[in-house]
Amino acid sequence: MKSLFLSFILSLFLFSCSHDLLDKAPVDRISEDAVWTDAALVQTFVNSKYRDLSFGFNWNGDELMWASASDESLFSHDYGMWAINKGELTPANLAILSSGPTEYNGNMNPWSKNYRYIRDSNIFFGKIASVPMDSTLRRQLTGEMTFLRAFRYFDLVRNYGGVPLITQSFGLGDDYAATRRATLDESINFVVSEADKAAALLPVSYTGADVGRATKGAALALKARMLLYAASPLYASSTSTARWQAAAQAAQAVLDLNAYQLYPNYQQLFLIANNSEVIFNRIEAQQGDSFLNLERWNGPNGYGGWGGNVPTQTLVDAYETLDGRSITDASSGYDAQNPYANRDPRLAATVLYNGLPYRGRALETFRPGGLDSPDGPESFNTSPTGYYLRKFITESRDLGSATGSQAPWIYFRLGEVLLNYAEAQNEAAGPDASVYTAINRIRARASMPALPAGLSQAQMRDRIRHERQVELAYEEHRYYDVRRWKIAGTTENLPVRGAAITKDASGKLQFAYPSVQERRFNERNYFLPIPLKETQANPALTQNAGY
Template identity: 45%
Template sequence: MNYFMNMKFMYAALLSCIIFTSCEDDYLDITPTDRVSDAAILADSTLFEAYVINRYLGVRLTNKEGDGSVPGFGRSFEYALWSSLTDESVYNNDDNTWVIQQGQLSPENLGIAGTFWGRSYRSIREVNYALANLDQVEMSESHKARIEAELHFIRAYRYHDLIRNYGRVVLVGDNVSQLGEDFTDPALFEKSAIQEGIAYAVSELDRAITGLPEQNSANWLLGRATKGAAMALKSRLLLYGASPLYTGGSSDTQKWQAAAAAAQEVMDLDMYQLYEDYGDLFLSTGSNSEIIFARYYNLNQLHTHLEIANGPNGYGGWGGNVPLQNLVDDYEMVDGDEFDWDNAEHAAQPYENRDPRFYETILYDGAQYRGRAVETFVGAEGVTGGLDSPDGPSNWNTSKSGYYLKKFIDEQLPIQNPWGAAGLQNWIYLRYGEILLNYAEAQNEAVGPDQSVYEAVNTIRQRAQMPPLQTGLSQDAMREAIRHERRIELAFEEHRYYDVRRWLIADEVENEPAQGITITKNQDGTLSYEIKTALDGKSFSEQHYWLPIPRSEILASDNNLEQNPGYN
């Protein structure tokens, strides 16, 4: 049994209301039976470790009223993904995403992004509590050292999430660990410089690296931090910190060199390699040498119903995160040429001979899925539309773009009536493919496209059965090639939102119309293709490079907390 999830089930009911929910005035002087006291946790090493494990799962908040929980470091990976805030996809039935896609963000309405600030700082406070009290717990010094390292990793991960969403954030250090502490000091709400925040999170990871094991030696330790996980997160943070958004638009060679070195250190561990099959990478449940850090599920936990949430309407699915034509058109031809609608051969059969990752990521008209071909075409006069078009069942779930998501979807799991079905879908936070691309980008910016840059990118392309990059590329051309590779290789893995912002190109790509495709089946059986708008009003403004801090947080600070620029 997976210990990580087993411990969750054993202690979730007890620990969801743990320590920070006790009342100052005990009206009836009755000992609560629905929570665990501070004393009990600190007196029992097993309870204390369960408390630490639950910090991986994180604070369970809601995206909006009545909308499920947001566990772990992500957003539950079931309904709207972060891809549906970008030019990768739109969420078919909104799920609180359109407010961001249409540029209507405000401190009062952050849509699906509204939980980041509060849950991140609550998690940091919970980590601080554990660090402040670790010495009181009876366990071996070696075990304490590991627990302490894990807590520094979790704290760094929360700051990483805060920094990449808000930029300048409040560094509370070890100061806040109890709800009853004095929050009236204005200095408590002072925001740090961005580079100061990056440096702090990296220092936390350096502390974690010294105390974490190289690997988790047993299945019951899966999902907990390792040395490689901390090093990989450091690689990402330093890459972000060297990027134009974080440096004010300048290029600092030393920062790029540090980012390249951090990625190289992960590579030098010689513990990770690319999984042989790109599609199976996201479905594999056994040994997977590409995964560095992930959230694991097992047969004792219901899977996250990705299939019904994202499935085509003709199969009983809800559409979900539907890929945009903007992304589809960026998949190269299998020979490495760009796809071009002005090329008659490409336009006649737009889904033939594309980058193999396209077929593992996107369901398109004609794709084989669950025993039949997907049918998104509509019919010309006298012709019936396909099962997965508006002429099919549950037409309110028909894709707005003409495409459906395949990546992460397990055809062995049911679409209809999935509740009660168990699955083993794991969510990968950090994988070796990202590290190779981190290295390639940082090294290219530091010294230009040397052989090591080519090797990193071509290793990714070779796994995908794509030809190597053209030799002799300039630094600028290599930069564009690497950005393209990240777009394709990491599609739907929640990188695109942050990549286009840190590169300072979001004001270009996120102001492009959100496009889809209308495919018409003619009376003679031929198909016609017409680009359409999948979601009206897509818009991005300069202030959207960072999220606004929720108004409620500003007010709770007695207006001592500074709002991000551009938001009143």
């Protein structure tokens, strides 16, 4: 147990007086009992659990984003993402999701990493009652850890379905071989129950240095997301109005707090921590180029970027024209040879495309001679799709800077909650006025027209799904949305397309949209495989179907 606490205790000892150094016990011999008798160390322990939360900017400890496991993005440098894109994950071949000590930085597998931190949470719950501290602080810390453990279980459920619900810590000599998976409903109900407990313990907001901690709104938003999933086709054995009603009510509870407002600028929303729309986010404070450098990892090669997580033509095509029509609508005025004119402003806020002003010049993905095409510097860092990521990117930041990027990763925000409410309420009661209001608030922020009146429930369903695709792009929703809707068999079996632009001698551009990567999705891929080593260690742990 000593190593569990070493990393955060060490920092405290480094500031001790030097003349007392020889009188101190070695830092790797601080006992667990000592930690759980010191309120300050317990707070540090809780802080470390926030730092342990996964975030979407570097899924593999480097530059890969989970968006590239979906049809909205392609990761240019692979790193084992191919196994997901081609439906080739197996319990023994986890590729990018490996949890081995030297495989892909060893922190990818959702099963291993979540249970590792759930164990830490369980230690907290077993000790917190006996720690001498103010009762108000104990209540708050308990609420925070309840939320963080529930968040971990939600991540397990969305990736694996029903999972073992472990609420006690195991020691080295304990026998856990009989631990079995709970049912899907039991697992969902556990997350919902824990989110409710956390919400009852947590404040609506904080001040000062505590801003950014888990709040009542974060717990309720987690509950609302879990219930939305629970009502969706992948999780519900049959259509259940009651489930959709519960999901709508949970989202409404977040809205009823009146604690959040849509941030007026969609692009800046993702660059400003703890802004009015944010319900829960992670502010990255660690410096260092190798840790977090979004601009270099994803930037165009003509600027010295590595063109990592690049948007697909599927994502680009999803953005409507300014009058609110799909580009497939003959009346939209869309021109495939002038494809970026008069489009939803969220396109330019999310995707870098040819001709878009960026860092002092227009992006050049055309050939021959385009600075951001294969004819530019470092052709191996050129986007295979002809697009680059703009969302989350601070354009004033030097791509070659050795200082880590500081963009916050947003886990929950008001825009998502409004979309969650609209989807659930539409399924429960049809497209009533409240559904229109929720969607149109988001569209108005983007300067897009309101949805047309008189939509049927099915038509509204399609519009809500479309709105999620463009509003939440790259925020780790699309991968799970197409699965919970059970449409991944269609969306994930299509090839990735890009834009190939040729410039002739007169300067005229010619656009083509070739396939650049084949993708495969099998029925078993709706959930991830449990790692083979886990089922070997515990024969009672049943594997997901198809693996």
